[in-house]
Amino acid sequence: MTNEDKIIRKDRLRFEKNKLSSGLTYLAILFNVFYFVNLYAFYNNNYYYNIKIGASIVYNLLFLLFAFLSSEGVKNYKINMSIILIVIGVLQIVRIFYIPLQAHSTMVIIDQVERPVMLTGQFIFEVLCLIASCVSAVVAGAFGVIRTLQLKSRYAEIEAEKNNA
Amino acid sequence: MAELSLRNLDKIYDNNVQAVFGFNLDVKDGEFIVLVGPSGCGKSTTLRMVAGLEDISNGQLIIDGNDVTRMPPKDRDIAMVFQNYALYGHMSVYENMAFSLVLRKESKNVIHQKVLAAAEILGLTDQLNKKPGQLSGGQRQRVAMGRAIVRNPKVFLFDEPLSNLDAKLRGSTRREIMLLHKRLKATMIYVTHDQTEALTLADRIVCMSMGYVQQVGTPLELYNTPANIFVASFIGLPPMNLFDVKVEDGKLKNDLFEVSLDSEQQNLLKDYVGKEIVLGVRPENIEPGSDVKATVVNVENLGQNTLVHMHVGAKRVVGKFRGWCKYNINEEITVSFNKMHFFDKETTNAIR
Numbered sequence: 299m300t301n302e303d304k305i306i307r308k309d310r311l312r313f314e315k316n317k318l319s320s321g322l323t324y325l326a327i328l329f330n331v332f333y334f335v336n337l338y339a340f341y342n343n344n345y346y347y348n349i350k351i352g353a354s355i356v357y358n359l360l361f362l363l364f365a366f367l368s369s370e371g372v373k374n375y376k377i378n379m380s381i382i383l384i385v386i387g388v389l390q391i392v393r394i395f396y397i398p399l400q401a402h403s404t405m406v407i408i409d410q411v412e413r414p415v416m417l418t419g420q421f422i423f424e425v426l427c428l429i430a431s432c433v434s435a436v437v438a439g440a441f442g443v444i445r446t447l448q449l450k451s452r453y454a455e456i457e458a459e460k461n462n463a
Numbered sequence: 464m465a466e467l468s469l470r471n472l473d474k475i476y477d478n479n480v481q482a483v484f485g486f487n488l489d490v491k492d493g494e495f496i497v498l499v500g501p502s503g504c505g506k507s508t509t510l511r512m513v514a515g516l517e518d519i520s521n522g523q524l525i526i527d528g529n530d531v532t533r534m535p536p537k538d539r540d541i542a543m544v545f546q547n548y549a550l551y552g553h554m555s556v557y558e559n560m561a562f563s564l565v566l567r568k569e570s571k572n573v574i575h576q577k578v579l580a581a582a583e584i585l586g587l588t589d590q591l592n593k594k595p596g597q598l599s600g601g602q603r604q605r606v607a608m609g610r611a612i613v614r615n616p617k618v619f620l621f622d623e624p625l626s627n628l629d630a631k632l633r634g635s636t637r638r639e640i641m642l643l644h645k646r647l648k649a650t651m652i653y654v655t656h657d658q659t660e661a662l663t664l665a666d667r668i669v670c671m672s673m674g675y676v677q678q679v680g681t682p683l684e685l686y687n688t689p690a691n692i693f694v695a696s697f698i699g700l701p702p703m704n705l706f707d708v709k710v711e712d713g714k715l716k717n718d719l720f721e722v723s724l725d726s727e728q729q730n731l732l733k734d735y736v737g738k739e740i741v742l743g744v745r746p747e748n749i750e751p752g753s754d755v756k757a758t759v760v761n762v763e764n765l766g767q768n769t770l771v772h773m774h775v776g777a778k779r780v781v782g783k784f785r786g787w788c789k790y791n792i793n794e795e796i797t798v799s800f801n802k803m804h805f806f807d808k809e810t811t812n813a814i815r
Contacts, residue, residue: 306572313557313575313591 311449315373319445322438323369323383326431327362330390333427334358336420337397343406345415346397354397361386365435372442375449380442387435390428398424465527465540465617465650466492467513472522474508474674482508484674486522493648499661500671500697506654507622509671513652514543514620526617542611543620546627548603550595550610556582557591560609574613581612584646585639601632608643621653625660637663658698662686670694692811695743695804701770701781703804704749706742710735715742715803719776720755722800731814732805740814743804746770749782752799759790773798 299307337354338346364386371379401416416424467490474483483505490496498506511517513524515536524532531539550559557578564574582588585605595603604624611619621640625633641664644651655661661668662682670677670685670693678690689695689703696702708715708722710732715722722742724732732740757773757780769788773780773796782798790796805814 303572306575310571310575313555313578314571 308448308452311375311445311452316375316442316445317373319380319383319438319442320369320373322434322441323365323372326383326387326390326434326438327365327369329427329431329434330358330361330365333393333424333431336423336427340417340420341408342401342415343408345401345404345406350397357393361389368439372438375442375446377443377446380439380446383435383439383442385439387432387439390432390435394425394428398428466490467618467650467652468523468525469509469513470523470525472509472512472524473520474505474512474517475520482674483512486676488669488676488679490650490652493650495644495651495653495664495666496669497653497655497661497665497667498669498671499655499658500677501656504671505674506656506669506671510543510620510622510652510654513618514541515539516543540614540617541620542614542616542618543622544604544607544611544624546623548595548607548627550603550606552595555592555594556587556598556606556609559595559606560591560613563610563614577613577615578609581609584612584643585609599632600628601636604628604636605639608640612643612647617650619649619651621651623655624653625655625657633660640664658700662698668698670697672697688813688815689743689804690813692741692743692806695806695813699745701746701783703743703745704778704780705806706744706775706778707739707808708742709737709739711737715740719778722754722803728803728805735805735807735814739808741806741808741811742800743806744800745802745804746781746783748800748802749780749798750784750801751796753797754799756795756797759792759794759796761792762788762790764788771796 334354338351364382368379368383368386372383398416398421402414402418402421404415405412406415407413414421467488469486469488469490472483472486473481475481486505486509488496498509500506508517512519515531515534519532522532523530526539526541551562554562560578560581561574564577578591579588582591585608587602587605587609590598590602590606595606598606604627607624624640625636628636637660640653644664653660653664665682667679668682668685669679672693678685678694680688685694685698689698692705696705706717708717710724713724713729715724755775757775759771760774760779761772763770763772764787766787767785769784769786771782771784771788771790773782806812807814
């Protein structure tokens with residue numbers, strides 16, 4: 299890519315929305331939905347009937363809310379929304395250790411058979427969903443930050459060109 | 464850019480209504496052609512046939528030597544600007560202008576450069592991030608033109624692009640189109656029913672009526688030497704005054720007035736001696752004089768000129784006098800004709 303191409307690419311940001319980041323954020327939401335739909339999918343001897351179930355639902359709602367708001371913000375090059383995306387992306391990794399790992403490492407007796415609350419297959423699926431959601435959100439946020447800074451520098455260049463003229 | 468040749472184009476609709484009859488025209492490279500005529504005369508139909516939006520019933524359409532009569536619109540390399548702009552409301556100005564190039568899968572950097580160049584030409588650089596709904600009518604029409612420009616088509620077609628604009632905006636946008644043509648040196652075909660647009664924009668005007676071409680010529684030719692009564696009365700504002708007169712004794716006579724003919728005019732009308740013809744006089748060729756008695760019925764002062772509406776007998780006549788004239792209603796005045804046009808009464812063609 300020539301230097302001119304790089305400048306044009308940067309200049310395009312003035313008129314193009316950050317659809318890449320926005321799309322990745324929607325992907326993060328999608329993986330989160332897969333995660334949450336499967337989280338309580340199997341019979342587990344009432345293991346989850348405590349404060350965890352409410353907390354996980356409330357956090358899930360907050361994630362959806364912030365992810366959706368960020369997807370719009372990042373599309374319009376709002377740097378604080380990009381940072382929020384990175385933060386909620388990292389928190390997806392933290393979620394692995396809250397319910398899935400605990401449920402996977404806790405044994406219960408169901409039908410006189412001792413087994414983990416969350417079976418290995420389900421656990422791997424949940425972990426993969428959260429990792430995918432995390433990666434999507436963090437990459438979206440990172441692109442958001444990079445492109446917003448590029449856009450700012452482009453506007454600064456234009457301003458400088460105007461002043462020089 | 465391109466040369467166009469429209470050969471014997473007919474448009475016959477499924478219900479057997481014929482809208483265009485034997486349309487012939489050769490358009491030179493970079494020429495600005497204006498199709499003008501009253502509503503329903505077939506000018507938009509002709510334009511749509513060139514664009515490929517209407518099938519050509521008979522005839523041939525040739526662009527740059529290639530017969531494109533049956534070619535689909537997308538392959539003709541023609542851009543059309545519509546009266547109602549036809550912009551996508553959910554897209555920004557930039558996206559609207561870039562859209563056709565995105566469909567062609569051009570590189571984003573190339574699209575960017577083309578859109579910025581077109582926006583610069585049209586003075587839209589500051590509006591690129593806005594949606595069409597945030598723009599004025601004139602700006603929207605410029606966006607529509609920008610969308611055509613970025614494609615760099617062989618031919619630009621304009622279908623009454625200024626009709627939705629108010630009078631002031633129409634004037635400024637008309638001047639922009641004129642400058643655009645000079646800058647792009649593009650072949651353009653423009654449809655309008657507004658003769659001011661036709662006279663100011665065109666290299667050549669095609670005047671149409673009832674599906675037939677009445678005259679093709681430069682604006683000055685149509686104004687100075689109209690081919691028939693229709694063109695004479697359509698081109699010019701207010702329209703030409705027409706009188707039935709008889710050629711007798713070197714004069715034009717009717718019950719109300721007699722006008723002497725000079726030797727050149729007598730020679731021109733030598734075959735019509737003793738016959739009735741139609742005399743045409745433009746309002747600006749009527750001046751205070753001594754030939755024709757008239758009664759003032761209304762006066763419109765326009766500042767630089769005054770429109771004096773008169774009755775010559777029962778015939779209503781308009782004169783466009785220089786300056787600010789003061790006449791009373793029902794005042795008797797006499798006027799002269801300083802330039803006259805003669806038409807055959809049967810064929811309605813100009814006598815030349």
